[in-house]
Amino acid sequence: MRVVIGSLMVGLAFAVPGVQGGNQGEPFMLTNGCINCHGIEGQRPPGVIPSLAGRSEAYLYETLTAYRDGTLKGTIMNRVMREYDDQMLRQLANYYSRLPSGSLGSDCKDASCR
Numbered sequence: 001m002r003v004v005i006g007s008l009m010v011g012l013a014f015a016v017p018g019v020q021g022g023n024q025g026e027p028f029m030l031t032n033g034c035i036n037c038h039g040i041e042g043q044r045p046p047g048v049i050p051s052l053a054g055r056s057e058a059y060l061y062e063t064l065t066a067y068r069d070g071t072l073k074g075t076i077m078n079r080v081m082r083e084y085d086d087q088m089l090r091q092l093a094n095y096y097s098r099l100p101s102g103s104l105g106s107d108c109k110d111a112s113c114r
Helices: 001-021 028-030 057-071 077-081 086-098
Strands: none
Touching: 057 077, 057 086
């Protein structure tokens, strides 16, 4: 568990400067901390941790905001999202919603997350 948390923190450390700098690669840099659990470009095999690629922007934004605000409980997402502002969450949601869901399948069983 320490390795996972440490990896996420390292990823987040690299993500924040890209956001503050206003660089064109902001959304990609912002996702560095997400890769460890959600897979490269938000695609991972169906299971406990959901794939993010191809989900609706509204669903992603609402879910990330709920983790940040504490209205949705998770094992690590509440701590990770705590430092993200609305603009960062919108960028993440937009980035992942534009990615193709790919061949890994989707663990989303209803239309609310597409």
